[in-house]
Amino acid sequence: MLFSTKAEYGVRLMVELGRQPGSQPVSLGSVAEAENLPLSYLEHLVAKLRKAGLVTSTRGAHGGYRLAKPAAEIKMDAVVEALEGQIAPMECFHDAPEGKVLCSHESDGDSACSTKLLWMRVQGGVTKALAGTTLAELVEFSTKSEPTREAVLGSVA
Amino acid sequence: MLFSTKAEYGVRLMVELGRQPGSQPVSLGSVAEAENLPLSYLEHLVAKLRKAGLVTSTRGAHGGYRLAKPAAEIKMDAVVEALEGQIAPMECFHDAPEGKVLCSHESDGDSACSTKLLWMRVQGGVTKALAGTTLAELVEFSTKSEPTREAVLGSVA
């Protein structure tokens, strides 16, 4: 598994927030109920999203969470990275200050890392997929398939 | 981390085998020494590669391992999958008999999985990167950067 359920639950949470049109905050409890996920676990996840500046919170009664930005401006690489931590294909990958990629084996005296080419391509593929998808797309995708109730009913009938 | 060191070590092992020109088998011990990896751990990894039909073994003295096919015909998705198991972005992803992708949440009564679009793109990116890279490329890449000894010496001088 490339990602754990932290990413899954967290993205579902974000989509749920993105679904809400109004500017009023959504309580975690309602999200947990809607997505059928444990509330206390979602608390941990939403904390990461908040620290990453992806959602804002309002405390107290009628409080809850809102997207910090319009869904169309939220790229999924930021979301997944907030939840799962640095996205790198391999332990030895840490990106240097500039856009460069380092491999810890390279500093060794021996030959350059034979796997670097592969992991760079993998990382490129993943980053492209994540950064090329916005939360708004997922919201639209999920709401569009919600009226697939027809399809469900159709298959039953 | 998308992958564990199993993939890292295993790919390094494959590259090491691919480097050898002759048709005579290479002992795991020499690979372990060349790559500075624990021999007993490599044994576990190479067993997976053998079961996946990627390498062949000859037992006894002067025995060892060989690539089962020319390096140019070995695609890295097969290698990584043999080492890490099914490559899927998320727990709920299991590919159906035909090339289709299933999400376990879809069978539920509720709306289709809001994350499916994202994970499909991610999986596409990873698969494309892995399947689009051959072992031969990695072998060439690593041997080409081996004479970068100049660069290393150059930076020291």
Add this chain to the structure above:
DNA sequence: GGCATAACCGACCGCTCTAGTAGGATTTAT
């Protein structure tokens, strides 16, 4: 002010996987 609601925070827990280690059994060239 008091109360319900909800965000916040940290500790804890069982489980599985990772990255090894260890020890032996088997096969084979010399």
Add this chain to the structure above:
DNA sequence: ATAAATCCTACTAGAGCGGTCGGTTATGCC
């Protein structure tokens, strides 16, 4: 026979995952 190798199983420490729990703080509402 012996040494060199693959092969196989069992074991282990540690880390992360998925989740629970209890308590603290902040806030709208009556």
